[in-house]
Amino acid sequence: MVRVPATVDLDAVQSGRQVMDRPLTVTRRVALALPALALAACASDSSTPSDTNASPASPSALPSTANELDLIAQYNEAIAQFPQLATILTPLRDQHRAHLASLGGAEVAAPPAPSAAPVGSPQTAKARLADAEKQAAQQRLSDCLATTDEPLARTLALIAASEASHVAVLVGT
Amino acid sequence: MTPDEARAAVVRGEDAAIYAYSIAGARVPALRRAVSGLDAHRAARDSVAAMMQAPPDPAPAYALATEPASPRQARELMAFVDNGLVPLYADLAAVTSADERRRAVLAAQACATRAVSWGAPSQAFPTGAT
Numbered sequence: 001m002v003r004v005p006a007t008v009d010l011d012a013v014q015s016g017r018q019v020m021d022r023p024l025t026v027t028r029r030v031a032l033a034l035p036a037l038a039l040a041a042c043a044s045d046s047s048t049p050s051d052t053n054a055s056p057a058s059p060s061a062l063p064s065t066a067n068e069l070d071l072i073a074q075y076n077e078a079i080a081q082f083p084q085l086a087t088i089l090t091p092l093r094d095q096h097r098a099h100l101a102s103l104g105g106a107e108v109a110a111p112p113a114p115s116a117a118p119v120g121s122p123q124t125a126k127a128r129l130a131d132a133e134k135q136a137a138q139q140r141l142s143d144c145l146a147t148t149d150e151p152l153a154r155t156l157a158l159i160a161a162s163e164a165s166h167v168a169v170l171v172g173t
Numbered sequence: 174m175t176p177d178e179a180r181a182a183v184v185r186g187e188d189a190a191i192y193a194y195s196i197a198g199a200r201v202p203a204l205r206r207a208v209s210g211l212d213a214h215r216a217a218r219d220s221v222a223a224m225m226q227a228p229p230d231p232a233p234a235y236a237l238a239t240e241p242a243s244p245r246q247a248r249e250l251m252a253f254v255d256n257g258l259v260p261l262y263a264d265l266a267a268v269t270s271a272d273e274r275r276r277a278v279l280a281a282q283a284c285a286t287r288a289v290s291w292g293a294p295s296q297a298f299p300t301g302a303t
Contacts (some may be wrong), residue, residue: 091294098297141278144266154267157278158298161259164282165299168289 060147064156065105067136071096072107074132078125081118085125088173092129092166099159103152130170137163176273179265180225183277186261187218188231190254196237197247210251210287217280221265224273252293255284257301 075093079086100107120128140160144153191214198207222228241247262281266274285299 095295095297102298137282141275141282144278145271145275150267153274154263155298157263157266157281158259160278161263161281161285161299162295162297165285165289165295168286169295172290 068100133166200247248291252288252291255288259299
């Protein structure tokens with residue numbers, strides 16, 4: 001039998017917080033009990049990206065940073081147009097904010113949400129976001145392959161995984 | 174972390190996932206999805222082990238504090254092992270390059286996607302400890 005520690009430490013990104021003048025770097029040290037189902041290999045003692053406190057965006061992070069900003073804007077627009085999607089879309093948007101922060105990016109003052117009439121239906125809005133997430137997941141993979149910065153490569157791999165999972169959320173709901 | 178250390182962690186994680194899927198997969202109605210996930214974990218394990226001179230052997234058994242009795246517990250276990258593999262693959266991606274890094278990222282994406290398909294919420298930085 002392989003024994004594993006009952007708890008792991010990890011830093012949770014405190015996401016969804018708007019920061020105007022500096023990267024979002026707040027981390028919270030929490031000790032979380034592993035669920036009762038403890039499996040050996042699943043406790044990674046590696047740090048999460050937020051551990052490192054986002055350094056100033058490295059040049060190789062810039063394409064990803066720009067794309068994260070664009071995704072946040074697309075989610076904001078969809079939430080403004082279809083408030084009934086907020087329950088599904090807000091957590092996904094906030095995860096993109098956490099991605100942005102981990103890459104050393106920060107949102108500038110958000111422009112007011114467009115008040116234009118909704119375009120299409122909630123279903124088409126979700127389908128558009130799913131397409132955007134697919135492209136983002138692919139781009140994060142490309143960005144990861146392009147960097148020689150190991151911590152950045154690790155962060156981009158995690159973001160690539162997160163964004164791939166967003167597609168499943170959007171398609172499955 | 175050396176590439177072989179990262180590979181060994183992934184192989185051990187995949188062995189644990191294969192064990193978990195073997196037990197939990199039989200307890201969910203979505204049997205086809207469970208079998209497909211089990212196949213994916215086996216293939217991923219072999220792919221990473223093939224990069225090593227001496228890959229670690231599977232443990233005879235893994236500590237399951239609770240046997241997954243209900244379909245819900247079975248889904249949670251599979252989501253847990255899938256999400257738990259993501260940071261291990263991210264570690265592997267960090268210390269490798271080119272095609273091995275690409276395969277590590279694709280595996281991380283597949284694991285995080287499967288976890289969501291089992292009902293787990295998506296995470297900004299997927300991990301098994303939620």
